[in-house]
Amino acid sequence: MDWLDGFGIFYIIGGVTIFLVFFMSYLLKKRFPDKQFDIIFALSLVLLCLAFFPVTMIAIGGWEGMGYGFICFFVLIGTLIGMVAHQLVKIVRKSYV
Numbered sequence: 116m117d118w119l120d121g122f123g124i125f126y127i128i129g130g131v132t133i134f135l136v137f138f139m140s141y142l143l144k145k146r147f148p149d150k151q152f153d154i155i156f157a158l159s160l161v162l163l164c165l166a167f168f169p170v171t172m173i174a175i176g177g178w179e180g181m182g183y184g185f186i187c188f189f190v191l192i193g194t195l196i197g198m199v200a201h202q203l204v205k206i207v208r209k210s211y212v
Contacts, residue, residue, distance in 0.1 A: 125189045132193025133200070136160065140201040157198035164191035 140153035164187050171183040 125185055128186060129189040129193040129196075132190050133197040136194050136197030137201050140198065144201075144205070153201060154198070157194055157201075160194045161191060161198075164188075164194065 136157055139156060143152040143156055146152075168184055168187045168191075171180045171187060174180070175183060
């Protein structure tokens, strides 16, 4: 996979983000079982990524801005996958918390 050599770090960032979002959502749900802080955490991270993405393209610009934009995109994808995985685990397991 020579054509994906430079993207390896972005995949690692996405994978770490999936793990962190899932873990933080689990901790928030365990600590506050009656509140929806797990969903609020993930949605705030999604909104932060969506807000930061245009800033990287317009304010920073150039190759650096595109690099930060890729990081922001992979964090966004990782957040969405981690949030969906956590919600699926909550649905499947009856005694989750």
